[in-house]
Amino acid sequence: MTQLLLFNITNGLIIGAFYVLMAIGLSLILNLSNVINFAHGGFLVVGGYIAYTLEPYLGFWGALIVSPFLTAIIGLAVEKTLISRVYGRDPLYSLLLTFGLAFILEDGTRVIWGANGKPFTIPAALAQPLSNQFFFITSYRLFMVAVVAVTIVLLFLLLRYTRAGVRIRAGTLDLETVSALGVNVRALRSLNFAVGIFLAGLSGVLAAGQLGLEPTMGAGLLMPSFIAIIVGGVGSLTGTLVGGLLIGVASGVTAVFFPAASEAIMYVLMAVVLLVRPRGLFGEEGMLT
Amino acid sequence: MTKRLKLGAVDSRALIKAGGVAGLAQIAAPFVWSARAADTIKVGIIDPFTGVYAAVAQNELIGVKYAVEQINAKGGVLGRPIELLVEDSANDVGTGVQKARKLIERDGIQFLIGDVNSGIALAIAQVSNEKKVLHIVSGGHTDGITGKDCHWNVYRVCNTTKMEANSVAELLFNKYGKKWHFITPDYAFGHTLQEAAQADLKKFGGTVTGNELTPLGTTDFSAYLIKARAANPDVLLVLPQGLDMVNCLKQVAQFGIDKQIHVAGLQQELESLEAMPPEARVGIWMFEWYWKQPGVPGVEKFVADIRQRSGGKVPTARTWFGYTSMMSYALVANQAKTLDGVTLAKALGNFELPPEVKLQPNKCYYRAGDHQLMTSAFVGEALTKPAGDPEDLFKVDTVIPGDKTSPPESETGCTLQWPA
């Protein structure tokens, strides 16, 4: 029993790491631009399908690197033409806009790649369990965790040590002041959005290696990311990180004892956090409330 | 890319052609349909063309359209051409019910096909029953449709979950072993499928080491697989369908579980196998219809014709479901020389499908007592390496006739209430 529990906690952390990658992208966009990006799952799927299309030409590794960039470029185009128009307006409009975008992206992938799922092949070296004992820790899942870890460390370094990163962080706290200091807020938001979509694209490639690649796969992954953000606290990327891992573990462990509640447990966790600490685990008082 | 766009275009074109001139008026002025010619026989199909069942629903539609083409080329039904009206249920009951009412109340269809989703199929069967319209459920497997929720006007083409379980159980038991562990999708379809398989297993004297109920839409199966492996069974039965099954089998293969435990399941579909990487295509399964049947009359022509209409893809079981549903109506109506729903529903009982429609070696007929089509099960193994054709992903071992897999009529729980 203890072993089973231990297995599932480790396993939950692995799942959580994946939620984190998606949630951080969502969180970046929410924090700076006050936009809940419903289309995030759609971009994830696009990233997966682009990787699937590139794989025969560039191989898995090439696709892994190129696909997120292409997804980010699509994201940037969407931001420039559509989303930038609703900045500063009632959040209602950005919600509806990205909601509509989600429809377009899902049906768009269906038009381009077909409704049936696509087999996305990962290198044989990654498709192996590490040991017979810990069979659920495959090299692919370890690789996934490593990619997530490296990406997040890089992201935090970027936010701390580059000029744009510092501005994004400052803008999260007080956009008006940043704007008053002469920073081009428009460009900053575009960059930030592109980074967020890059992360969605990367999540898409990673997900395609483990899950079935289908136009509808993004919608199911969106909600856990939402909850990761709420549990961690809106406005805090560290919070999103912790929140994602937490719900991963909670859902992994619940699946053992009470599988019907493995989704619901995330929401229960969220409800408890909201009751005890309304701003989330790492949320700043007053932010976005 | 152009393939899909073409299919979209075909939709409206087929709509127009199917009804001759009539359809054009509908596109141009959908709300003023009284102007349309009235000499066509309208047939409706409701299926989830968007959402998680989109792929199988779209294949079904290809089959229905092909059937309409064939029927109209041979003079239609009672000399009148069939006009096909296609409606998307969007995998939503409310939408499905509304579309059913629209097709029946406004468009005045004579015959209804659908839905892939069992829940929606049951809901629209309620509507078709209320309106006394002949209805064939093409792709919803839940037992109730031809069991305790059966209606006089509703027939079903695809298998019941009991039939699926009965077809595979014996082979699985003899070949793989007697300790079974289930991964079951947590909804009615999964429950009945699992119960049926478990009952068979008990009959043979085997044991169940566990049953993991996985919520529909589960993406990560690792927690369940950890538990299943710890139970150390001989066979792991993977019962989820569609995307869930793809996810599950992908993870099974990556964890190397298939190298320690036999992996198998009941219902398998070409759509799912095609969505999986080679290493995930393992185990014993049943197909409800398979495109490669050397020596069976009509199959080769059917496959060739469908390939022409689907951008080179072979027909799947779903394509055949759609085709058979549509053909059944035309055949029975031409035979009975009437469009009256009650008469046709009566005539379809014990109706046997001719070779060019059944496309399988065994006898294939609608059972009168529960309105279930006695169709064969194609039991065999999934192929990691395609045998020749890239879409040949399954090796058929045996083809078991439907009346061997189906429980007797008396056990289905169906009592048909015919209108007075």
Next chain:
Amino acid sequence: MSLLQVKNVSKHFGSLVAVNNISMTVEPGELRAIIGPNGAGKTTFFNLITGFFTPNTGRIIFDGRDVTDLLPARRVWCGIARTFQVTEVFPELTVRENLRISVEVASGMRLRAWLSQTDDDKIRARVRELIEMGGLAGKADRQVGELSHGDQRATEIMMALALKPRLLLLDEPTAGMGDQETYEITQLIRRLHRDGKLTIVLIEHDMRVVFHLADRIMVLDQGKFLAEGTPPEIAANKAVQTAYLGQAA
């Protein structure tokens, strides 16, 4: 007894001390002005009195009752009403509707789903009275958002007045106004104070307004108390001059 006693309140945001150990006593019927250079902490001090923020230290006693920990709405019920530096009204509603809401809330009818004819008549009469008093008669049925700055300000003051407050706090009532509007608002405040016997505390930058209206003046600088006294006393105060000149230089 004093109407308002503020005792040694402080408020800091992180390391920034916005209000540092300030006390103030306001007598019934008094008109008190608070002045000081930008960043002196005047508005924060106001926000502490009205419950927008809770002070880190110190107490606030209103009419003998400790209101330090009460929520804003409760302080309004005690009789403290305020206006804001940037006019806060209901812009898409008419002047009449703005005032009607205020009157209904003040009459304790805010949760009512139904008004009797007598109640309705009373409310309408009171709204008319306030419209007259604020000099808004010709504009009563226009959306407040479309009105001039001065009229919006007058509406806001009338909304506060509709609450029948015992203490009215005005945060820079003439901010951003032309001479004519400033004059009209000043006259309005004067009427409320002289004729209505209303106790008023106001923050103001325009020294003409301050010296014209105030009974007593308190001066803040960089969050700290600098001086208090009658207008002539403050005018003569060396520290005050330095503070203002210092800022000017």
Next chain:
Amino acid sequence: MKQLLKLEPRRKVAALAAIWAALMAAPFWMPLLGGYTALGTRVLVLGLAAMSVNFLLGFTGVLSFGHAAWFGIGAYGCGMILKYIALSTPLGILAGTLAGGIAGAVLGALIVRRRGVYFAMVTIAFGQVFYYIAFQWSSVTGGDDGLRPFYRQPLHLGVATLDILNNAVAFYYFVLVCFALAVAAMAFILRSPFGRTMLAIRENERRARFLGIPVELHIWIAFTLSCFFMAYAGSLYALVNNFADPRGLHYSQSGDFVMMAVMGGMRSFWGPLLGAVVFVVFQDYVSSITINWQIFIGFLFVLVVLFFPRGILGAIRRTVVAS
């Protein structure tokens, strides 16, 4: 409502009369335009739901993106009564309305301090809780297969029996009466002093607070009322379908309701009904033509957000004012 419909009183009366006349005659004129009675009934129910969302969104300024949850709970409540307890349509509606309303009241108390985009997020997430309950507690709710079978029951009106089960037109009028009751209640509340405090909060929350309105309490009441209306609409929806299924609780359903409200015009009382008409008919029409109708719906969203943020009625009013 004078402030809501900025039309001359006489024109307002005429407009109201026209709306009710159109609704009452719908079963007769709709077939001429290619509609069908069931579509009319559905539009009424979804329109009522959109108006309930707008009760909160348009008149209190609070955006709930999880309102489908209350709609769905209403549907399940009504369905469960009919299926398990009693064969009575009114009892079903009552139970559904209470179930959804009370659940909304409890949850509202939990989240009423959140604002703006955060409030929207929290409502989505909590809405999904109920979705998952309906989806996964299959022994009670029927899970993904939905709750069935149950049938709306004929109404016994003392002297006569109204067969709303088999007579589509009779059922339409039954729904219309239910619709009228709810709409009248909404209009009544919005004209009351409490209704005006809702407007006050929408217009300027800070001002409202410093007028002495306990804003959280008032938002909670408005939220709860809106949940009751929503659950009421949901109960009717269960009767329309003779079915309740989890998709009715999903956040995408909430999105559709919000869209109807915005598309019709959130500042106006009748806007959401108009939005529901346009949305449902558009979807019904496009999805019959192409299986890729979702793209069109997506573009409709984009179009409305970018070019008609005030909705159809808002745009019309603007033109009227400008001319």
